[in-house]
Amino acid sequence: MSDAVLQYLRDHRYEQINHLIDFLKIPSISTDKQNKEDVKRAADFVANYVRHIGFEKVEIQPTKGHPLVYAEWMGAGEDAPTVLVYGHYDVQPADPLELWESPPFEPVIRENRLYARGTSDDKGQVFMHLAVFEAFMRTEGKLPINVKLCIEGEEEIGSENLYSILDEKKEQFAADFAIISDSGMVSNDQPTILYGLKGFTGLEFTVHGPKNDLHSGLYGGAVRNPLMAMAHLLASLKNEEEVVTVEGFYDDVEPLLASERILMSEVPVEDYPKTTGVDQTISEKGYTAIEHTMARPTLEINGMFGGYQGEGTKTIIPSKATAKLTCRLVPGQDPETIQNRLIDHLEKHVPAGVQLELKKEPLSAKAYKVDPNHPLIKKAAESYQKGFGKEAVYVRMGGSIPVLEWIDSIYKMPIVLLGFGTPDDRLHSPNESFPLANFDRGLITLVDYYQSVRKEK
Template sequence: MENVQEYFRKNRDEHLRQLKEFLSIPSISSLSVHKEDVQKCAEWLADQCRSIGLENVRVFPTKGHPVVYADWLHAEGAPTVLIYGHYDVQPVDPLDLWETPPFEPVIRDEKIYARGSSDDKGQVFMHIKTLEALLETEGKLPVNVKLIIEGEEEIGSPHLPEFVEEHQQLLAADCLVISDTDMIAEGRPSICYGLRGLAGLQIDLTGPKKDLHSGQYGGGVQNPAHALSELIASFHDEKGRVAVEGFYDRVAEISEAERKALAALDLDEEEIRKELGVPELYGEEGYTYVERTSVRPTLEVNGMFSGFQDEGIKTVLPAKATAKITCRLVPDQDPEEILQLIEKHIEKHLPKGVTYQVTRFDKGEPFVTPLDHPAIQAAARAYEKVYKVPVTFTRSGGSIPIVATFHKLLNLPVVLMGFGLPSENVHSPNEHFHLENFDKGLLTLSIYWHELNNSLR
């Protein structure tokens, strides 16, 4: 690894210049005004892949934004790795909170500031530079590699499942590796071996055909805002459990080994409480904070609105009330079934005097790769050789819906090797990426491909 490490040192300035170029492209997938920028970013990425010696580089069109593919398949007898990432980014609002323009990357205090620096351009770029370094210093890769980098992750990957299904042979591999997650803390590398699934919906309650004068009609007509509050209160019991009938029927209990791994994270709940500024933490009885936020399912209200919203007061009885809800799901819950159970619950507990409508949104299945899988253990060894501390194993409370699609269609173990930090303002103003983890991440990935070859042969 000395030659690889020297290569990274020698080329660091040039790599950072290229990363700034990558980050300067405003590839915001959710805004149609940036459609050409997203295309430009895909082409930039494809050019990078060609320049380092990857082959069969293509920019595949989809019904939305393009998918970039590249491969290198000359490691005879070695396993094949599929590397996934995304080159699209979140919008930058509110712009006035950025200290420097979001698409004019700058380095301050050994952190690079720009939209996408941590999520996920910086981490995708690390994979490309790692492959470049190995090809330049060793003349080959220790494993066969396929890259699939999409441009729609920040809008839920609406067209990628269809792409994966149509190109299963092209994407066939022995392992899927993703760098789009965080380490648990600075200097504490962690491997995420599971993600929660997702089921989202909107509930609209309607009472009268128009807003009414609360003095004339209050007390005589059901208030949809009151009805919505009553309905939402019915979703949980007094012990923090979701009260939707059947919600927990398919929940797979975690093993004792997993509970020990989560306990080993040694999170200070009191420190978390202080940082969040809440009087006390809350959640399902019988589980720790880390278990509630990673391996247990949830039902959360993300937004509620009804009636008059502006400054002051307007004495109306609103005609409608709306709530937006997402559920985070765990193995073996099915998003479609959960949505059906919630609709049945709404119908059963609907207060009198209102009608309801449910609109479904994002869905994604949960997934878990066994802790003892050779690909996971190889990643742990690579981290520990670079960071010089034991790696921690986590299950993320968040969701990357496409991961379950890869797992289901391609039957691949999934390794989430993240190098970001929770403090890096992902999706917020002043997003940044610590260059310490950029440097160490390059070396970690270089070692990992060798470790993986030895583990999966």
């Protein structure tokens, strides 16, 4: 590893963290129209920073929504590999504001953690790459490999315009592999290779009974109660052993390899009672909680409602009941196929006397998985080791990042997820923070990684 680069990072730590603080001060909340100009300012920050470092081509590309920052430095030459670095400069809303110990857009350091909205998700992690690029340029005058930056402003609102940009500008964004630092580690100092995420599909449905709420005394025994019909329908979807009982749900699931089960058994188990308040983990029959969350599909009811919800009693048969379902999918499962199998199941099981109204969730994603033995992944594990002094663990996660599937399907390039977040970061919640120790260790990891992948072409 280049001592000069690391020395630069040590020497300029205060200055760089101040730059990050300036970046964090911009309330680039993508979902709130009132912050449209702030989002633009955050895009400008990124563009100006990389222009200042010496990136050759820097563009703020307009979209129908918030702009995308594209920048490239191709000075490593045609023999060197090209990396596409993806990240996002937009942030989640900060409310409820009253729960923040310090204002969300006035960054402060407490107990060696930097507190502000976006410190971990994802401004802080994006900035780590910028800091490393700066150090390379200022000391060696160049980057180890060719770099294309794609930093978007709509991740927190579903990356609404990214797919079409990636699809239309194939040549511009083409690279040998991608790096994304927008994820976390299983514990605060445990380097974590994230090699798979789940896909996603959803469905909302309403069971319609009588045209109005009815008197339970006068009509109980004459009409089907939509809430009871809903209970029967929902209970028919999954049994008490957490096995989904929808026909064909598991048909296309890639089986969990014995080698992966070994990797998963090495992952330190989350302290579930502490993080969830639940004494007992419950997972699919035949699989541990780690295996189920990481690598087996799930079906969850996210919301359900109907009838009287106030204090006390109201003796009605309600006119309708609604439930919202989502599934997390694993490699092999097609979101649309699963959505249709859910619909088939519900239509087949809906009892007489009530009608079913279906609403397909428009968002969906396929699962993403990269071979944990891929050389780029193995190298990431080695760089993590150098940065954190600890051997990395290999995990898949139950979350979904649609951009992974897009990059995968459009460019067929491997994606390396180099995340430095921690379970204590409180993403999307009040008091988001990021440990400065991981900022420092992450920089070492990134310096090593960019150098070590130089020959990967």
